[in-house]
Amino acid sequence: MIIACPKCKKKFDIEDSLIPEKGRLLQCSSCDNKWFFKKTIEVKKKIERISTKTKTNKIPKETEDIIIEAEENNTKVENLKKNNLPILNLLLITIISFAALIIFLDTFKIQINNFVPGFEFLLENFYETLKDFYLFTIDLIK
Ligand SMILES: [Zn+2]
Structure with missing residues (x-):
């Protein structure tokens, strides 16, 4: 100065x-x-x-181009993350919640049966369906 x-x-x-x-x-x-x-x-x-x-x-022109390219790549990676991760997460959360719900229902099936007659029977039926589905999938893989 x-x-x-x-x-x-x-x-x-x-x-x-x-x-x-x-x-x-x-x-x-x-x-x-x-x-x-x-x-x-x-x-x-x-x-x-x-x-x-x-x-x-x-800032020279070349450096500017590199910066722009890096920023574009960054956005691409972010987009990939946004597109793939939530679907996997959602699937995982759904499976875990579903399993937790089954365990919960199975634990209290006697109590629930008092309020909802035939609930235990319904649950047994559901297990049979799951078993069928499991066997069907095994057959499909083989
Ligand atoms: Zn002076």
Whole structure:
């Protein structure tokens, strides 16, 4: 940044990093004048503007292409995850919930039978159906 000596008005180009937030004592190399320099809000804003401008200009075209490609690949991977995982998860959750429901019904089948007559018979029938289905699948695989 450009800092002007308040006494002789000579201008110096000083590295931004050399001036801390709280400011520092500077000495003019021309007239030996000493003064305390502190970045004003305006100077800070100017530095910010310059640094953001140079940042965006510094990215070369090739790097930009690589970044765009990487972002596109990232979206593709995310889409794949979105499409495949929920179906598998849903299937797994359905199977687990179904098994849990059967275990629950089987545990309380006597109590449920008191409220719903013929429930135990229904459950036995259901087991027979499952067995048939299991045998059918085994036959299909063979
Ligand atoms: Zn000076």
